[in-house]
Amino acid sequence: MEIDMKNTIKYLIIISLVYMSTACSKEFLERPPLDRVTVDNYYKSYDELRAGTSALYNIVWFDYNERAGYSIGDIRGGNTLSKYFNAGYYRFTVNSLDPNLYEAWSALYKVVAQSNMVMYNIQTRAENVTEEQKNASIAECRFMRASAYFHLVRAWGPVMIIEDNVALVQMPVVPLNPVEDVYKFIIRDLTWAARHLPETDVPGRVTRWSAEGLLAKVYLAFSGYGSTDGMRNQALLDSARYYAADVCDNSGLKLMDNYADLFMYKSNVNRAGSNNQESLFSLLWVPLGVWGSQNATLSDFAFNSDVVGGVSAWGSHRASYDILALYQMGDTIRLDATFMTNGVHYPEINSADGGYTFSETGTCPLKKYVPGGPDDNEGDVATMNSPLNSYILRLADVYLVYAEAALGNLRELTSGDGLVFFNKVRARAKMPELASVDFEDIMYERRIELAMEYQYWYDLVCWYYVKPQFILDYLNGQERGAEYEHVRNHDGTLTLTITSREDPPTSVTAADIYFPYPESDMVQNPYFGEEPVPYDFSE
C-alpha cells in the first residue's frame, strides 16, 4: 500500500498545530461546588432566607448544649454534680484549659459569627423579598447574636463584641469590651429584633415575644450591674417590667397546664399537634439527627440504660444535696419532673412494661430531659441523641422576671401583676400562692422551676451584681459535693442523711464569679490581659 507520505505529513502537521494551539474553554477551569450552594447563587427568595436562618436554631449551639450548658448553669450553680465528670465546675477549680469551657466559648462565638455572616449575606445579597421579610430574617440573626452575648457576658464578664466577622479576619486581635457595653449591645439587638420580628410565626421560630421576653430578662440583669449600694437601676428595672408585662399581657401565650409535660417529646414546640405555648426560644434538635443537629445530652443525663430503653447512657450526675434539701413541702410535681427519688413511678418510661419506678435510696439521678427509650418516643431515641428541644427561654421564666422586676428595690412584693404572674408559676406546680414575695422567694422559685435548664449559675451571677457578699456567703454555705442517702416520706418530703462531706470544702471568692478565658484564645490575643475598651457604637 503506497501512501503519499508527504501529503499525510503536511496534513498531520496542520492538524496538530491547530489542536495544540486551541486552549480549553474558559469554563473548563471554572469549578464551583456541585453538592452545595454558594453565596453567589443563594438568598434569592424568602424560602431561601428562611432556610438560611433555620440552622441557627441547632448546630451552632450544639457544643454549648452538649456538656457546657449544664456544667455552667447547673453544676456550677450547685444543682447537680458528679464526682467524676466536670467536678471542677462544682468545686470551682475550672481552669482556662477546661475543654467544656472552651466548647462553650467557642460555640457561643460561633452563634455570633454565623448570625453576623447570615445577616451580612442577607443584607448584601437578598433578592426577590420584601423589606419586611428581609428585616424579619435579620431580626432572627440579631436575636441569636443577642442571646449568645447574654450567655457570654454572664459567664465571662467583659468579652469582645464582634459585628463584622469579615473585617475581624483582617484584624483578629481585638480588645475586650466592658460588661455595660455588652449589655447595651444586646439591648440594641433585641430592641431592633422586637420591632422587626413577627408576632406569630411557624412554631419554634422566634417572634416579637421571644425578643421582648429576653429583653426583659436582659434589662433585669443589667439593672443590677455596677450597683454599689445594693440597689438596682430603676429605669432599667422599669424597662424590664415594661417588656415583661407586654409579653405576659399581650402575647396571648400561656403556660402549659402540666409542668412535667414541658419535657415530653409530644410537647416539642415545633411538633404538629403540640400545645406548647410556653416556649419563647428553644434549641430545636432533629430527632435522630446527624451529629451536630441532635440533642446529645441524653447519655450524659440518663443514669443508666434502663431509663432510656437500653441505649448507651453513662450519666453520673446526681441531684446535689443542696437542692434536694431546698424543696418545699408539696413541691413534688417539680421535684419528680427534675430528679428521681425513691419509689416515684414514671409511666412515660418503659411505658410498654407499665412504666418505671425508681427504687434506690442513695443519690438521686436526673429526670428532666430524660424522656425514656425509643419505644416511648416513636423510636426517636439513640445514644447521645434525645428528641427533646432545649429551652433557653420559656414563658414561666418571663413571669418570674416580671415578678423580680416588680419587686425591684422593694423588700417585698405584695400586690400587682408581678405577684399575679409569680403565683401563676407556683399554681401550675400545685404550690400554694404567696401573698408576698421577697428576694429569697424569687431565688427559690427560679432555682426550682428552672433547675437543669442551664439557668441557675447565670441567675446567681446577675444577683451577685447587686448583692456580692450575700451571693458569696450563699455559695459558700451551699452543701456542695456532699454524699447522701435519701428517704422519700409519704407526704412527698425527703429525709436526707449526709454520709460524707466534700473535703476540703469548696470556697468561693469574688475571683470565681467569672470563668477564666480559654487559654488557646488568650495566647493569641494579648488584650485578654488588659482593661476592656469601650465599644464604638457609632455605625
Place this chain on the structure above:
Amino acid sequence: MNKMLEQNRLKTSQSAGINNRKVLILFFCWVFLGAGMAENSHGQPAARQITGTVMASDDNSPIPGANVVIKGSQTGTVTDMNGKFVLSATDDDVLVFSFIGYTLQEIKVGRQTLLNVRLNTEVTKLDEVVVVGYGTMKRSDLTSAVVSITADEIKQTVGSSFDQALQGRAAGVFVTQNTGAPGGGVSVRIRGIHTLQGNNEPLYVIDGVQVEGHTGDITYNNSIGNILSTINPADIVDMQILKDASATAIYGSRAANGVIIITTRKGKAGESKISYEGSYGVQQLPYYIPTMNLREFAEYRNSKQEVLGHGSRPEWQDPSILGEGTDWQQELFRNAAMQSHLISVYGGSEKTTFAISGGYYDQDGIATGSNFKRFNVKLSVENTTRDWLKIGTNILANQSKQVITVEDQGVISTALEQTPDVLVKNPDGSWAGPESNIYGTYVTNPIAIALLKENERKNSQVLANAYLDITFFKDLVLRNEVAANISYSNSYSFTPTYEFGDYVTNVIASSSRGVNNGLYWSFYTSLRYNHRFFDKHDLSVMVLHEASESRWEGISGSRTNFFTNAIHELDAGDSETAKNSGFKGSSAQESYLGRLNYAFADKYLLQATVRADGSSKFGPYKRWGVFPSFSLAWKIGDEAFLDNIEQINNLKLRFSWGLMGNSNSPDYAYGSPLGNRSTVWGTGVLPQRLSNPDIQWEATRETNIGLDLYMFNNRIEFIAEAYKKYTDNLLLELPLPAYAGGEGGDYTGAIDPPYVNIGAMENKGIEFTLNTVNIERGGFQWQTGLVFTLNRNKVLELTTDNAVVDGTMGTSLITRTQVDKPVGLFYGYVVEGMFNSEEDFYRKDASGNFVLDDFGNKVLVALPVDASSVSVSRVWVGDYKFKDINQDSVIDENDRAFIGDPNPDFSFGINSRLSYKNFDLSVNLTGTYGNKIYNWTRMRFEDPNTNLGVFRSVKDYARIGVYDPNMTAVDPATGETIPANQIAGNVYIINEGTDIPRLTNYSANANNRISDRFVEDGSYVRIRNLVLGYMIPAKISGKVKMESVRLYVNIQNLYTFSKYRGYDPEVGSIHQNMLLSGIDNGRYPSQRIYSFGINVNF
C-alpha cells in the same frame, strides 16, 4: 582492573602531594581500599576445553554476544545465541567476561571445565535511558538531581506497597510509615517540608498517569487508604525520584514536593519469557509495652484505695492469689501471615512487544481481624504500526479489600486502656466486659469489637494510558497521550448488638454503606524536535499542551435497629431510621509547557523548561501560574585535561534553578460555599468558609548544585547535592481565635477561616550517595551503598498577627511554629523535678540557701495558677515542679517553651550486598539521628490517676511517707485539726527519684500536662532488611526446563536500635499533618516480617 590499579600506585607514588586532584584520587583510593585487591600467581599448565554459559544475574537470561577473553592475551571468543561459549584455556588462566551494560567479571579457570557466569548489571547507569517528565533522556545527559531505584532494590523489601522500598535507598528522600496497618500509608518527604498544611507528598507518575500521593479524592480523605498500595511492587522495574527544580518544574504546580516516576515492566523483542515471583511471610509485633498484670494491678488499686478512698475491689484483698489476668496487647496482636504472587509473561516481535502479569497479595494484620487483599493485572503493549507511527498502552487494574476492624489510631489505645482484670471471654464462651465500677468508665472489649464489627473497604481501580507517536521525519515527533485513573470504592461498616458484661452493651445494631467513585483524566499533545547541528550542537525542543480533570462523587446510607446481627445490608434495618448523604465535585487544570535541551560537544549541557498552569482551585484573578527552570551541566570528565587520569570515568558538575508551585488548598477555597445543615424544618444552610478570592499558588524556588563522580572503572559512584529551597506564599487556613467564628470544623457548624498566603520558609540541605564495588573477584562480589540526607527547615515569615501557627491534639496545644524555627516544634512546660519534701516548695539561691522575703519568710516557688498554695488538694509532695520561664512567680500558659524538634539532624541508609557464586546476602540499614518524639501514649498511660489501664512503670508512683505519724497541727483559719499526713513539713517521698507523680484526687497541679517529661530521643538505626538468596545451579534448574530459580529468605525490621520507650521510633505525622509530626499517639507499629520467597524464570 588489576593493571589499572598498579598504574595508579605507580602514579601516586611518583607525584604524591603534588596537586590537589591527585590527592583527591589518593583519598578515594584510601577510603575504598577494598575496591582493588591485587592479584598474583602464575603457573604454566596445559590448555584444555572450557565450556559454559554467560547469563544476566538479575533474571538469569542468557547473554548472547558476550566477550570471553583470556586475560593478558588476544585469545577469546563470543557467546552464541544461547549465551554459550567454548574456549581453550589452562588452569592458571583467568577468563574475562564482558558485555556492554554489565560489569566485567574475571574468573580463574582452576580445575573447572564448566563455567556458568552471571554478569551483574553495571553499577553505573550512565548509558541507560531514564524516564524524565514527559520524555526520556540518557542518564549521562541529565542536568538535574534524579535518583533511580531499581527492581532489585524494590524486591529486597517486603510490603504491600512499593513506597516502602524508598526507605533508606535514595538520598534526600525521607520515608516514614504512617501506620503498620495492612495496606496503610507512608509519608514520603523529598527534601523537607514545603507546606504547612496538608499535602507534602510527592507527585507520582505511574506509567504516565499522574497520581497525587495524598489521594483525598479517591479514598475520600481517609488517612488509611493508600493508593500506592494498589500496585504490585513486583511489577515495577524502575523508579525515578526527581528532586531538584530543573527535573520537577516540568510538572509545574504539582511539583513542589518532588516527583516520583514509576515504570512497570515492558516487553522486549525475543523469545517470550515467563516469570513467577512468590513469597510467604509471617509478621509479628517486635515489642510490647510493659503493662501491669492482674496481681500488680490489684496492688496498685489497693494502694489507690488507701490514698484516695476508692479503687479497690473485695476480691483483690490478697493480690498474691490472683493470676496474671489479661494481657490485652498479647490478646490483640498475633503472628500474621502474608503472601504475594506475581506471574508475568513478556516478550514480543520486532513490531510488537508486550508484557502481561497477574498478581495476588494477601496480608493479615498483626492486629486481630485486620487484613488486606489485592488482585492485580497489568498489560503493556507497544506496536510499531508504520515506520512513522507507534502506538502503545499500559493498563494497570486492581481490586483490593481492606478489613480494618479496630480503628487504626484506636487499636493500641484500646488495648492499653483496658484493665487486666477484664476477661476476654467468660467461662461460658461469651464475650466478657468490665464489671461495675464507681467511675462509670467502661472500656470496650477490643478483641470482641475487632471480630464482631464490620469495617471494610473495597477498592477497584484502573490506571491506564495510551499513546501515539507520529514521526513526521527523523527529528520531529508528535505524541498524543491520554491517561486515566478510574476508581470505584465501597465501604462497609456494621456494629452489631452486643453485651460485654453488664456495662459495655450496644442494644441497637447499625450499618452504613458507602460508594465513591472518581475519575481523573489527562490528555496531552506534544511536539518534539531533536537535531544535531554542525556536528557539535545538540538541540532538543519540546512543546506541549495538557488538560486534565478530576471528578468524584459518592453516596452513603445508613440504618439502625437491625432485627438480626447476621444480615448487615441496609434492607435488614429499620427503614424509619434510614439516613443518606452524597457528595460530588470536580477540579480541572490546563497547562502549556516547553523544554529546551542544548548540548555543546556533549560536554556542556543546558536545559530550560517553562510551564504555565491554570487551576480551578484559584479564583479568576489568580488562576494562572508560570513555572520556569533552567539547569547547566559540565561533563568535566570528558575534558581533555582529565583524559590522562584513567581513574576518573566520569565527572560532572551540575547547577540548576527553578520555580515550582503547590496548589495546596481545597477546591473552591477562594469562594464561600454554604453548607447543608439538618434542621427541624428540613435542610438549612450556613456559611462554611470565609472567602479569599486572592489566594494563590505556593511558590518554591530551588537552587541545586550537584556533582557526579564515577571512578575506577565505575566501581565508585559518588553523587553529592547541595540545595536551597525557598517557599513563598505558604497557603494555610488562617489560624484564628475561637471568638472569630468558633472552632471544630465544618461539621460543627463553625465558619472555617479563609485560606491565606501566610508566609515563607526555607529548606536547605546536602545529600550524598556513595556506591562502591568493594570486592569483585573470583565470583565474589561485595557492593556497598550509602545515602546520607541532611535537611534544615526554617520558617522565614508568618503574617498572622501573633505570628505563630499552632498544632493541637483535641484542645491541647502541642506544637508551635514560628519564624526562625523549624516547622512543628513541640511546645509545652519544662519540668524541673519533683517536690520531694517541704523544702522543695521554697526557693533557693544558687548556693542552696532559702530565699527570704522582706519579712524573713521563705518564698514559695512558682506554682500553677490553679494551685497556688501547698496542700494535699493543691500542690503537694509527689507533684511535679514546673519551670517558671517568664519568672513571674506563677506557672501559667506563658511558661511554655519549645521542648523538642521532631525533625532529624540527619538520616541515612546503608545497603550492603555480598554475593558469592550462587549465594547473595543483602543488608539494609536505615536510621535517623537527633529527632525527638512526643510520647503521647506514655503521657496517657503513665498517669497514676487515670481510672483505666496503666503502664507497669506506674507501680513506682511517688509514695508519700510521714516523718511523725502522731504530729498534728491546727488550721489557723478554720480551727480544725490537720492530720499528720497533711502537714507539709511532715511528709516526704519515700521512693525519691521516681518519675511517676503521686496518687491524688486533685488535678490542680496537672502533672501530666504537656511537658518535656514526655519528649524522648527518636534517633534509631534499624536493620530494615536482611536477605539471603540462593540461585539454584543452572544444571539443576535446567533439568526441569527452568532458566533460573532463586530462593531467598528475608527478615524485615529485624532489629531497631533506639532509646525510644514507645513501640516504634518511626512515628510519622498524624493524618499527614506537618504540625503534628513526631507525636506517638498509639500508632499501629511496624511489624517484623520473616518471609521466604522464590523467583522462577522459564
